[in-house]
Amino acid sequence: MNDIQWESLMKDLKTKLPVNEELKDNLRQSFVNKRSKQQHHYRKSLISIAALILCLVLLSTLWPNDKAVPKAQAASLHFFNSFSLMEQLGKENSSGMAEYKGTIYLPMKNRGLYAYDKKGLYKLEAGNINFVRVSPSGDELVYVKDGSLYIYEISSKTSRTLLKSAASQEMLETPSWSEDGSRILYVIKKTSDGVSSKTEDGSDNSTGQISEINVKKGTIKEMTTGSYPSYISGHNAIIFENNNKIIRRSLVDGKESVLDSGQYPSVSNDGAYIAYIKMQGEPALQDIWVADSDFKTSKQVSHNMLVDAWDSDTGEPIEGKQQPRYTFEEPVWSSDSRQLFVYKVFHTNVVWKKLMQFEVSETIAPPEAIVAGSIQALIYRDEDYAHSFFSYDPGYLKGTSPRQVGYKIIKSGQQNGKEFVDADTYLSYANPFYQIVTTRYWVSKGESGYLIDGMEELNNQVVSASSESVNMSTNDEAPQPIFALKDIPQETNWVNDKIFNIVYQESKGTVFFTLNRQKGNQMRLVLLKYEVGSKQFSEIATLGEVEDSGLMIMDSEQKYVAVEVQIKGKEDTIVYDLDRHKMSMLSEEILGEKAMAVHTRFWNDGKLTFYAEMEGRDGFFQFNPESKK
Template identity: 25%
Template sequence: MFGKHPELDELGRQIEALREEIPVNRGLKARLQNEFPPQKNSTRRRPVLAFGLVLASMAALLIWWSVADPGGDSAGTVLAADLKVTNQVSMIDIFSGSFGPPVIGNQNLYLPVADQGTFAMPLEADNMADFKKITGKEITFSALSHNGKTAAYVNSRGIYLYDLKTKKTQTLIEGNDSDLYYFEPSWCGDDQSLLITRRQIEFKDHGFEEKSLDIYSINRDGTTLRKLCSGSYASYIPDSQDIVFTRAGNIMIRTAAGEEMAVDQGRFPAPSPDGLYIAYVKMNGEEKELSAAATLRTDLSDVYICSVKDFSDKRKLTANYPFRHTDEEQWLEELNPDHGQQSLVFSGMYSFYNPVWGTDSGTLYVLKGGHDEKTSLRVTRINLSPQTLMAEDTIAHWLQASINRDDDFARSLMKNPSGFLTISNPHPVAYSIIGSGAEKGRTYVDAQITTAYNADGYYSLGKTRFYLVKDKEGYKIEGEMSLEDGFEVLGREDGVYIRDKGQAPELLLKVDGLTPSGGDNMRRLSSLAYSPEKELLLYTIQEPDSFTVHAHDFKENREVFRQTIKEGEAAVMDISFNGRQDCAAIRYFGDSQMTVKLYDVSKKTFVQSPFLSNAQKVFWAGENLWVEKAVAGGNVQVRSLYTP
């Protein structure tokens, strides 16, 4: 091939070297061979030109293949820009203390809690599983080996490896706890070495300055420490020796050959398990002139993903929006022109940190903080798919996000979002999707939404029709309308009343022996719920140190259940039915903690549900129960889905 045409030799050698790297679709090759049998050679008048065209075609094919099929499977590769956010759920709320990003194993999510240790919870929903402490307070995981057997953790002295089975620790490398530190461990693909960050500082008269910030590789036995480059937050891209890292506010990739490429501005890069994508956090700033002497600037952080093979193939996953702490028009009016050029800065409602992939490229976990210290830090799970949400799923996820106070995701599902979406009281306790269709060419979804007041005789069931419009990202809510068949149930001094929408209250059930609130003889109606489908009323009578749950069946015209709760100074909070109206959750305070009991409508009794024994909050999503539980000494609240 080489030698006859020197001007083509170099390109020819490159093509020959790259041939072996082209992934071959064997089935396609065989089919093409059958469909296009070999042809006899024909005489060529311009062999040099013909050969050049072949080489050019092969080069074009290589370029196309590398872009279209970075993972070697063209049928399964999805552009980052084509991935859709199909759900976003804040799984963990962190109220106080110091916490690192979650660490993902094959079956568990591990949460490092400073001064307490590492906690584990299952990645998949499990009614019997719980949030459990698995290490002492000195061991807080930073990275887990791919086989799930060894965790790397960091303290001020250095980096250590912890064996999850034997509970033994070995030293990987140590600094001096003064001016030399090692941190940010990340495992290589075969778990035999790690990438780490080395930081050297120099003390000055006032503070210190950073002398170096470098990335090293080290064997897991602590040998062969080797500097790779300057930077930090490094990790290997799966199925390669390339690394992704940060340097001077940029996301970088360094190949095994030492070539470096800038991906984008940002921090916290995380390669997906299949090596196709990089997730990271990026700050976007926009500036608008309000007057000759004033500007408005917004600085919003969001989570992005991009393709490893094509950095321009990217998309924003989150929908941060400005925290408008000041009215900009009023601020502009009150400006003193003598003070010169001034700027009003709005940061985001949220700040994002440390995206971490799940077990595949369809799930991403990220830390989400609020705009002030009063707002809890959250571990939020983002689900990705090339498929868009169906209309009914869009409404279900919007309701879920609104109740969970994931306002950014809820707003992303609306065509024209505005203001805050969440309401504290009366608060939603259940929702279910009850129908969908089209009305004058507009797609709609009907939902049944139940609300209640805490520790009060109020229960409301309403039906809402949501109208949706579809774009390339999926369905968006463009409007809603309240349907006519809603009702309220009210506890009064003489019994329980029901009020249909727009009508006067009517007595539903007379209750004798009630007394006003307060005093040693208090006996008042408290939380209640009514199912028109089952013709069943659940109501509670609150007394000073206890409450009694009553179930009245109107079909049988009698009371079918009664039980008094005496657990410390027990006080009922709310009651709610699931979508089928065959199970009810009674949330109450007793024995110095919140808890939940389940009432089985058909069995006419409470059913055992140990998982709910310390549930702080619950709400029904159709037939499933979202449960919030306090753990880690009350500093952490975990949200999970429970199926009765």
């Protein structure tokens, strides 16, 4: 190794070795206090220790650990937009969210800071909170409340002030933890009225003073000018935005370099990737990009498009003018760097946003997952996302009455050299109606993975109730009666009123249905089934004094049903275990904040995804009936 190579290696090691700022400060102070005759001894010791550390670093560099897993380049990653547990049916009311090991932390303006997982929504702190980040250990949160910084300790459920804004016309924003949790970057912005400089759609083109605070000591160091700063783990550098440029700054020598144009840079926790929002093209469109932390490669994640423009003042479409379908803001990585969250902002007659979640993978999704994803998008009522699985414009797919409520992948294979996936899609709605549509999806593999090239309906069955009977129609043929309503078994002193819901299980030829029974002013909902082959009725359970029922769905293994009901004016959902004959009320299963209404979405692998209206938003949760054993 010649002198030039050695010097280059030392420079590279210097930039990559993590600096413990607190230790450095302590050592500096201890040196000042020591007598001069001891300094020579310490100097020799430090030289020896430095030499040892350098040898160890060189060894680990030249002979890397066999257990080390090399990171894939950003250009080779694949991003799948998946419906997460925070998918909003209505207007998203959070901003600056964060995630740690499956728990989502949601700041909600003028409401507070909430923790959100598969089981519930929990209020941690009240107030006007708009941004949060989780410490590397997951033990603490730093959040912005009314323009000041606070620390929330999760174990003790207590908050303390980290740094107050110095004046009424100053805001502290977008804090970010260092790799060891000892320091926090933040931005100081001057405002004219003491409020955030963000516009209604969440964009923020202003810059401020980026500073760093030592969490324990409270000492502050000014660094540079910009916004949205983050440390790059393992690189002794930070990333930030300034004047629509993504900039990297060395913490060793303060040197800054422009990496790309863009906004909202966000570094993955492992320091491997940077997500950001980039505008390009003519007309200019915003999209999500992900690059290696050294920007050696990059990849466009989203693909925006033009749509008819809206007048923000009148709330009316502008004839002959177009605008981007959406803009993006505040991407953030999950704690394991395997998911990427971002806010998608829509600009129609009103400005509203939704929180998206991308799954990050080094392999492409198989054809079955693509077809399943397209149907799930329709179950979640997201026409725009459903179209992203197609190589062409499939037209309107989302059903309303009836609507998609479930699916099952039947098989996949090849025909005449073309790949296909067959799937059943289940549709239903408030009326006693159930439809099974069997579709063949033709798929092909492109540069970004599989897409659907075409659809072919193979079979169509409808089971519905009329005033006299329950009927079945196949492939649009005339309906044929399955059983007459008068043949449904009666209960002493009770009158059979009407059928609310129907589910048909084709594999076993069984019709499940709910029936309203009345006795004077009393009413109750009963779950029954009818075996088409044996022509036998069976009463399964009484589900309670239910005033109305809007929907019933069943898992693919026919072990559970979920029934939307109205009891004493409140909308709720009952899950019934058909094997163990046990009933659960989902509003009672949600932890934390009280649910105002509970509705189903769909069954997936024996778990029910459902949503509840609470704290001004729709929270998605999962219920596993097996856990009730």
